[in-house]
Amino acid sequence: MADYVLQAKGITKSFGAFKAVDTVDLDIEKGEIHAMIGPNGAGKTTCFNLLTGDLPLTSGTIHLEGRNISGMSMDRIARRGLVRSYQISSIFPDFTVLNNVRFALQRKRGQSLDFWRSERTLDDLNARALELLEDLGLADVAGERAAELSYGKKRALEIATTLALDPSVLLLDEPTSGMGREDIGRVVDLIRKVAKGRTVLMVEHNLSVVEGLCDRITVLARGQVIARGRYAEVAKDPLVVEAYLGAAHA
Amino acid sequence: MTLADMKQMTPSHPMAETALHPLGFSRARFILFVVTALAVVIAPFVLYPIFLMKIYCFIIFAVAYNLLLGYTGLMSFGHAAFWGMGAYLTAYSAANWGFGFEAALLTGTVTGAALGLIFGLVAIRRTGLYFAMITLALAQMVYFICLQSPFTGGEDGVQGVPRGSLLGLVDLNNDWNLYWLVGTILLGTIILSNRVVHSPFGQVLRAIRNNPARAKSLGYNVDRYKLCAFVMSAALAGFAGGLKAIIFQIATLTDVSTVASTEAVLITLVGGIGTIFGPAVGSIIVLSLEHYLAPFGPWVMFTQGVVFVFFVLVFRKGLLGEFQSYFKTSL
Numbered sequence: 001m002a003d004y005v006l007q008a009k010g011i012t013k014s015f016g017a018f019k020a021v022d023t024v025d026l027d028i029e030k031g032e033i034h035a036m037i038g039p040n041g042a043g044k045t046t047c048f049n050l051l052t053g054d055l056p057l058t059s060g061t062i063h064l065e066g067r068n069i070s071g072m073s074m075d076r077i078a079r080r081g082l083v084r085s086y087q088i089s090s091i092f093p094d095f096t097v098l099n100n101v102r103f104a105l106q107r108k109r110g111q112s113l114d115f116w117r118s119e120r121t122l123d124d125l126n127a128r129a130l131e132l133l134e135d136l137g138l139a140d141v142a143g144e145r146a147a148e149l150s151y152g153k154k155r156a157l158e159i160a161t162t163l164a165l166d167p168s169v170l171l172l173d174e175p176t177s178g179m180g181r182e183d184i185g186r187v188v189d190l191i192r193k194v195a196k197g198r199t200v201l202m203v204e205h206n207l208s209v210v211e212g213l214c215d216r217i218t219v220l221a222r223g224q225v226i227a228r229g230r231y232a233e234v235a236k237d238p239l240v241v242e243a244y245l246g247a248a249h250a
Numbered sequence: 251m252t253l254a255d256m257k258q259m260t261p262s263h264p265m266a267e268t269a270l271h272p273l274g275f276s277r278a279r280f281i282l283f284v285v286t287a288l289a290v291v292i293a294p295f296v297l298y299p300i301f302l303m304k305i306y307c308f309i310i311f312a313v314a315y316n317l318l319l320g321y322t323g324l325m326s327f328g329h330a331a332f333w334g335m336g337a338y339l340t341a342y343s344a345a346n347w348g349f350g351f352e353a354a355l356l357t358g359t360v361t362g363a364a365l366g367l368i369f370g371l372v373a374i375r376r377t378g379l380y381f382a383m384i385t386l387a388l389a390q391m392v393y394f395i396c397l398q399s400p401f402t403g404g405e406d407g408v409q410g411v412p413r414g415s416l417l418g419l420v421d422l423n424n425d426w427n428l429y430w431l432v433g434t435i436l437l438g439t440i441i442l443s444n445r446v447v448h449s450p451f452g453q454v455l456r457a458i459r460n461n462p463a464r465a466k467s468l469g470y471n472v473d474r475y476k477l478c479a480f481v482m483s484a485a486l487a488g489f490a491g492g493l494k495a496i497i498f499q500i501a502t503l504t505d506v507s508t509v510a511s512t513e514a515v516l517i518t519l520v521g522g523i524g525t526i527f528g529p530a531v532g533s534i535i536v537l538s539l540e541h542y543l544a545p546f547g548p549w550v551m552f553t554q555g556v557v558f559v560f561f562v563l564v565f566r567k568g569l570l571g572e573f574q575s576y577f578k579t580s581l
Contacts, residue, residue, distance in 0.1 A: 052467065054463075073466075074466050075468075075470055076471075078466075079469045083468070083469070090461060092461050095457070099453075103453065103465075104468050112451060112470065112475075113451055114451055115445070115451035115482075116445060117450065118445070118449060119448050119449055119450055122450055165469065
């Protein structure tokens with residue numbers, strides 16, 4: 001399987017008679033930024049949920065770096081280096097912003113069953129956590145309760161937390177949704193920066209972001225792949241124009 | 251605030267804490283600990299020591315319960331099983347196997363832990379109401395077994411439990427000796443709970459309470475942490491039940507009935523879930539009400555109900571929980 005870091009074969013998810021994801025194949029090359037696009041309800045997020053183990057597969061197989069991860073639990077998959085962010089920001093609301101990120105760093109260090117030492121032993125992770133917060137423009141709110149952040153900053157915090165795990169494959173579910181233009185620019189720069197040395201798969205609605213950022217795209221509609229390739233090629237595909245771009249570019 | 255300042259800062263809790271005191275307490279918690287220690291020293295000269303020891307046992311029981319409800323976010327309705335079986339096995343091993351104080355108490359603790367492991371393995375994958383219902387059902391099964399098996403002495407309970415002596419040196423039949431020992435154990439338990447809650451492990455528990463799905467997607471084996479917390483809590487509850495059996499020299503069906511589970515919930519909620527000292531405050535309030543209203547018979551239950559409703563409506567976070575929010579510190 002050559003240089004495919006993440007490879008899905010015929011993955012399917014049925015909810016009763018409804019196939020949310022229908023025999024989808026994905027080949028994600030090592031080091032690329034790959035976007036999954038498609039109209040609402042196309043099954044993009046469900047696809048993500050299958051790849052990360054949030055949802056069990058109905059059928060199909062998933063390989064991460066050549067190893068079969070189908071049916072593994074979400075936390076095991078995460079420990080193998082495939083980590084995601086969520087469409088609806090998933091943070092620890094009662095923690096400070098800094099502690100949100102630090103909590104991810106703590107897992108990497110692996111002393112989390114230590115119930116006898118003080119949590120102060122985690123303080124030496126603060127510097128690295130702050131670096132990540134600086135990258136996402138959150139350093140000035142490091143001491144605040146995460147619940148009190150604005151929507152856009154919660155998104156940024158979630159990405160910082162995800163990056164803290166230094167994943168080899170990063171799955172971003174609509175990283176720029178709900179963000180202002182300025183924040184979008186920042187996140188795009190950031191994704192480009194963090195993509196060095198790792199693989200990024202993202203769901204994204206903002207096509208100008210996709211065009212500027214992504215190496216290859218896969219287009220989903222009604223649970224199936226209808227096109228894949230470089231943005232310029234795919235954008236001309238009549239199926240895609242009809243299913244998706246048609247609405248936006250008509 | 252500059253970035254350099256921030257790197258120095260250690261906001262390990264939403265409300266950033268100041269310097270760390272001996273024994274791992276923050277300043278606010280250290281003050282409360284000193285107050286508690288003073289109260290333990292002064293109280294037996296004012297109040298009946300046996301009653302005080304009962305309160306202390308329930309504090310330890312509630313500390314155990316709070317570790318689960320307050321810090322991990324798991325609502326158990328079955329803690330009577332750990333407390334009650336801890337009491338039974340401590341009492342039985344002391345009365346019938348000739349176990350000394352330490353060995354009997356250890357037996358009760360291990361019983362609690364073992365039962366906790368069984369309950370945990372069955373219930374831990376469920377959340378919220380389902381988790382509560384499974385723990386309740388299992389605890390009812392334990393109650394039924396206790397009701398039917400001969401070793402519990404049925405309605406009579408296990409009676410005449412010898413208190414023995416501490417390390418063969420200090421005679422625990424003397425109420426004062428026993429009091430100082432139980433008081434010390436109480437203070438030790440509070441130190442222990444503070445350490446566990448404010449450790450890297452405690453950090454994971456709080457994260458799980460906050461957002462279990464995200465903890466899992468960050469690579470934490472959430473079920474395993476929950477199980478660890480559950481077994482710890484059950485072991486401590488068994489220990490507390492055993493201590494009570496030694497003090498009162500009896501273990502009865504009441505200890506293993508839903509009454510005991512309700513007591514744990516009530517104390518924890520009244521005192522303030524997710525606070526180190528909430529169980530102490532809650533136990534004092536709940537047990538004092540029971541004790542001083544006892545002459546009024548059935549009105550105890552009624553008053554308890556009123557108090558509970560009052561707390562839920564007025565102090566939703568419990569007494570210390572409200573103080574905690576008001577003073578913006580972690581207690």
